[in-house]
Amino acid sequence: MSTEAPEAPGPGAAGTRAASTSPQALGSKPSGRRVSLRQRLRRDWALLVMVLPGMALFAVFHYLPSLGNIIAFQDYSPYSGGFTGSPWIGLANFRLMFTDAAFWDALGNTLTITGFQLIFYFPVPIALALALNSVISPRIRSLVQGVVYLPHFFSWVLVVSLFQQILGGAGLLAQTLRQHGMQPLDIMTSPDAFIVLVTAQTVWKDAGWGMIVFLAALSTIDPNLYEVSATDGAGRWRRLWHITLPGLRPVIVLLLILRLGDALSVGFEQFILQRQSVGAGAAEVLDTYVYYKGFLVQDFGYGAAVGLFKGFVGLLLILAANRVAHRFGEQGIYQKS
Amino acid sequence: MTVTTAAMVRRKRRSGRPIWEEPPTPAGRVGKALLLALVVLAVVFPLWVVVITSLSSQQTIDATGGLVVVPQGITPAAYLQIFSGGVVTRAVLVSTFITAAGTALSLAVTALSAYGLSRPGSLWHRPLLFAVLLTFLFGPGIIPSYLVVKSLGLIDTYASLIIPTALNAFNLVVLRAFFMNIPGELIDSARIDGAGDFTILGRIVLPLSKAALAVIGLFYAVGYWNAFFNAMLYINTTEKWPLQLVLRLYVVNGAALPSGGSSGPQSSIAGMAPAPTLSLKMAIIVIAAVPALLIYPFVQRHFTKGVIVGAVKG
Numbered sequence: 001m002s003t004e005a006p007e008a009p010g011p012g013a014a015g016t017r018a019a020s021t022s023p024q025a026l027g028s029k030p031s032g033r034r035v036s037l038r039q040r041l042r043r044d045w046a047l048l049v050m051v052l053p054g055m056a057l058f059a060v061f062h063y064l065p066s067l068g069n070i071i072a073f074q075d076y077s078p079y080s081g082g083f084t085g086s087p088w089i090g091l092a093n094f095r096l097m098f099t100d101a102a103f104w105d106a107l108g109n110t111l112t113i114t115g116f117q118l119i120f121y122f123p124v125p126i127a128l129a130l131a132l133n134s135v136i137s138p139r140i141r142s143l144v145q146g147v148v149y150l151p152h153f154f155s156w157v158l159v160v161s162l163f164q165q166i167l168g169g170a171g172l173l174a175q176t177l178r179q180h181g182m183q184p185l186d187i188m189t190s191p192d193a194f195i196v197l198v199t200a201q202t203v204w205k206d207a208g209w210g211m212i213v214f215l216a217a218l219s220t221i222d223p224n225l226y227e228v229s230a231t232d233g234a235g236r237w238r239r240l241w242h243i244t245l246p247g248l249r250p251v252i253v254l255l256l257i258l259r260l261g262d263a264l265s266v267g268f269e270q271f272i273l274q275r276q277s278v279g280a281g282a283a284e285v286l287d288t289y290v291y292y293k294g295f296l297v298q299d300f301g302y303g304a305a306v307g308l309f310k311g312f313v314g315l316l317l318i319l320a321a322n323r324v325a326h327r328f329g330e331q332g333i334y335q336k337s
Numbered sequence: 338m339t340v341t342t343a344a345m346v347r348r349k350r351r352s353g354r355p356i357w358e359e360p361p362t363p364a365g366r367v368g369k370a371l372l373l374a375l376v377v378l379a380v381v382f383p384l385w386v387v388v389i390t391s392l393s394s395q396q397t398i399d400a401t402g403g404l405v406v407v408p409q410g411i412t413p414a415a416y417l418q419i420f421s422g423g424v425v426t427r428a429v430l431v432s433t434f435i436t437a438a439g440t441a442l443s444l445a446v447t448a449l450s451a452y453g454l455s456r457p458g459s460l461w462h463r464p465l466l467f468a469v470l471l472t473f474l475f476g477p478g479i480i481p482s483y484l485v486v487k488s489l490g491l492i493d494t495y496a497s498l499i500i501p502t503a504l505n506a507f508n509l510v511v512l513r514a515f516f517m518n519i520p521g522e523l524i525d526s527a528r529i530d531g532a533g534d535f536t537i538l539g540r541i542v543l544p545l546s547k548a549a550l551a552v553i554g555l556f557y558a559v560g561y562w563n564a565f566f567n568a569m570l571y572i573n574t575t576e577k578w579p580l581q582l583v584l585r586l587y588v589v590n591g592a593a594l595p596s597g598g599s600s601g602p603q604s605s606i607a608g609m610a611p612a613p614t615l616s617l618k619m620a621i622i623v624i625a626a627v628p629a630l631l632i633y634p635f636v637q638r639h640f641t642k643g644v645i646v647g648a649v650k651g
Contacts, residue, residue, distance in 0.1 A: 037460075044460040046534035047453040051465055054450030054504050061485065061501045062472050068481030078484070131372055136354055140373070146637055147377045153629035155563030157581045161588045161622050162383045165390075165404060172386060175403040204379065223355070230357040269566050273589055287479075294480040295570070307478035315475060 072308045076301035086301070093305035103306065105281070106289035107264075113195055113285065114263045120199050122259065125210030126248065130240070132211065133218045145215075148208025156269040159205050163197070164188050188274070191282035198270060213251055221247035253330045261318025264310045286310050384626070391415050391619035398613050415616035424575075424595060425583055425621055431495070432562055432580040436628070439499040439561040444554050446504050448546075451512035452538045472506045483570055497571040498564060498579065505560075508553045515549040516542055555636045562628050584625050588618050 035043075072093055074086040097103050128148070135141050151159065166172050167187040174184035187193050225243050234242065268287040275283040284292075286306065294303025325331070354360070361369075386404050393405045394412050419425045454462050454469070482501065491497040519542060527537050543550070565581040572578060586592045594617055612620075 040460045044456075047456055047459050048461070050449040050453035050534070050538070053446050054453075054509065055465060055468070057446065057500070057504045058468065058472060058506075060489075061482065062477055063468075065477035065481035065485045066475065068484055069478060071481065071484075078487075082488075083484075128376065131369060134369070135373070144373055144377060146634075147380050149637070150629070150633065151380055153559045153563075153633065154626060155565055155581050155584075157565050157584045157589060158563075158622060158625050161584060161625075162387060164589065165387055165619070165622075166383050170403060172404045172406070175401075179402060208376075208380070227355065227357050230359075236359065272566065272569075273585065276590070290479060295483075300480050300484065303480045304478060307480060311475050311478060318474075 069304055069308050069311075071301045072305035074301050076304070078300070089301075093302045094309065096302060097306055097309065102280075102284070103289065106284045106286050109282065110264055110266055110285040113198065113266045114259075116195050117199050117202060117266070118259065121202050121207070122256070124203050124207040126214050126252065128207060129211045129214035129218060130244070133215060145208075145211075148211065150208070151205045152209035154205065156205075156267070156273060159201055160270065160273045163201055163204075167197075189277045191278045194274075194278045194282040198267070198274075201270060202267065213255070214248060217248050217251040218244070250331055253325050253328075257318065257321040257325055260321040261314055263317055264314055387619045387622050391616050391623050393613070393616055395613040398615055403615065412612075414612035415620040418612045419617060419620050419624070424578075425580075425624070427576065428578050428580040428583040429624060431577060435495055435498050435564075435579060436558050436561040438495075439503065440554055440558045442499060443503050443505070443508075443557040443561075444550060447509050447512055447553065447557075448538070448543065448550070450504065451509055451516055452534070452542055454509075455513045455516040456534075457517075469506055469509060479570070486571060492571055493573045493577065494571075495577065498567055499561070502560065502564070502567065505557070508556060512546070512549055512553055515546055519545055551636050555632055558632065559629060580621075580625055584621055588621060594618075 041048075068083065071083065071086065073088060073090060075089045075092075076082075076086045132141060132144055135144070154162075164171060168174070169184070169186035169189065171188075174186060177184045187197055190197075221243065226239055229239055229243060264286050266285050266287075268285075268291075271283050271285050271288050272291065275288055280288075287310075290303045290306045290310070293299055293306065386406055389408045390398070390405045392408070392411045392413065392415070394410045394414070397405055397409045400409075420429075450469075453459075454466050456462070486492060486497050486501060491500070523541055523545075524537055527541055532540065563581060564579065565585070568579050568582050572582070587594055594614060
């Protein structure tokens with residue numbers, strides 16, 4: 001997923017922005033080699049005006065709060081001083097964090113869930129894409145695609161509600177078991193089954209949508225490769241192993257890197273919604289820990305410290321994963337220059 | 338990916354299996370059909386149960402012992418009661434307003450920024466683009482974000498549900514890539530005719546980008562409709578609650594609906610028995626799902642195109 005769109009040619013030739021195809025595009029103004037800032041401003045002011053609202057939003061709601069993370073180093077109190085007046089306490093918040101057993105529990109839960117989902121969620125979209133790609137009828141393909149994309153557009157509240165109606169204590173499963181004289185089970189409140197439950201919810205909601213990228217990658221594999229190898233006697237499994245999977249490898253590696261970089265986030269709303277019913281022991285992850293420490297205990301500085309730790313580790317993880325990918329000869333998220 | 342290979346594959350598929358491919362084994366064929374049927378059923382079945390239960394009468398619910406799988410005696414009582422005023426009606430209005438206003442604002446800001454950054458060689462576009470891309474690397478964290486919203490005085494306003502999330506960097510980058518693929522000749526010739534950048538955006542670029550705008554608009558709309566956590570943080574007054582918070586309170590947390598099983602001040606509509614509590618809850622779920630279901634078919638044909646162009650093309 002390259003986010004950087006292709007840059008048009010013509011670097012530096014400032015005066016020729018619109019004139020790549022037609023030299024007279026700038027009208028009467030002859031475009032010299034160097035164009036002064038004032039001329040460029042006069043030419044591009046409209047573009048800058050257009051960008052202004054968006055940049056203002058990023059400045060206020062992304063960069064400003066990012067700077068606001070300095071409260072991690074303060075004994076922050078909104079009532080006595082705020083950003084500027086609260087006393088600086090150095091690394092005390094971080095020291096507190098590393099000695100708090102609840103923090104380690106939350107970190108442990110987060111990493112366990114990430115690991116579990118890497119094994120039981122990550123391959124599902126790939127398998128789905130392979131199965132669907134082998135379906136020949138275009139009508140069945142688009143029907144299945146249409147159905148499995150849908151849950152991606154539901155909110156977590158809705159997904160949890162639906163799971164509750166089917167698997168919960170008053171849900172369809174318990175109801176059916178009860179009618180057949182069996183012990184009803186309530187999967188929604190069991191701390192032991194929680195990791196399986198959240199993974200199942202993630203698969204239900206996003207596996208179909210996750211398939212899109214793999215379907216796109218599959219469509220870029222040259223069909224002649226299959227034809228040639230089939231003529232040479234390769235069976236369907238050999239073709240899968242030697243053509244399809246290598247064709248998917250860059251996408252798989254890219255998504256793995258992104259997932260590893262995000263190893264400390266595991267779906268915040270999903271956990272906030274179910275923390276109450278299964279208890280903090282199983283459902284406390286780093287994000288919910290930040291929320292409870294920050295908002296319910298009202299220790300903003302400490303919550304920000306944990307959030308900052310999480311962001312910092314995430315950044316290190318993504319850079320490390322990318323480096324490993326480069327070592328294995330993959331492209332990764334950015335190219336090695 | 339080139340368009341031609343994709344089209345070729347599709348043409349080949351329509352005429353059936355390619356000649357060189359061996360016919361599938363019966364077991365493989367049955368297995369695949371079963372797998373796909375199971376996948377589709379896993380998505381559709383819970384929705385089916387919820388929709389049918391929301392339309393069931395108290396008798397049917399009593400007979401089945403709860404949720405209803407086989408429809409019997411369909412009645413819209415729950416929906417009529419929910420829309421006769423009260424908590425849910427208000428929440429639906431709030432959510433609709435936020436979604437409509439938010440999507441309009443988001444599309445405007447995103448299109449303006451995307452075009453402003455899409456003209457090659459324009460003044461300062463490199464540092465500005467860098468500032469956009471940098472936001473992918475780290476999130477600001479919920480606590481500082483909350484403090485900023487609070488210090489702007491936006492707590493407990495609808496604006497707090499719209500403005501902080503109005504611009505999504507990913508959508509911006511996708512739309513910018515789309516704009517950059519518009520043939521430069523069109524834009525240059527408009528410029529020769531004396532059009533400024535605003536005219537070019539409004540008269541040429543936007544009309545050519547309807548598909549991309551539709552998909553991005555859907556993403557924004559779904560984001561606003563589904564927003565839950567921001568509302569939980571920023572909105573204190575129950576009257577201002579969007580639908581997701583109502584859904585959580587009455588369904589996930591299982592709170593009793595106000596005034597004895599009714600969602601409104603009046604316990605039932607004249608001449609009708611009050612709808613069963615379970616149906617009311619299921620109806621709230623259905624209403625929360627409806628917008629996605631409604632817009633989806635119109636936009637679905639665009640997204641394989643739109644998303645793939647943004648995601649895979651490099």
